[in-house]
Amino acid sequence: MDASSNRHSSKEYYSACGDKLDVPWRYPMVTYKGRQVLFCSVDCLKQFQKDPDGFMSGEVIHINSNKRTKVCP
Secondary structure (H helix, E strand, C coil): CCHHHHHHHHCCEECCCCCEECCHHHCCEEEECCEEEECCCHHHHHHHHHCHHHHHHCEEECCCCCCEEECCC
16 A cells, blocks of 8 residues: 555545544535535535634534534534
């Protein structure tokens, strides 16, 4: 295994709502203020699209589990 694949495999990815993502390219993604933002589901992406700034700066109800999550950009 070369150095580039080591770097790639050790990086952790999280969704905007805080879920750890095992395979990030399988999840919905948008660019928000120059950064790639991943979402755990299409439903979370739709919530983000309604109010991107509000979604990224405040509390949201995580659609898949109904838990309240503080979103940190």
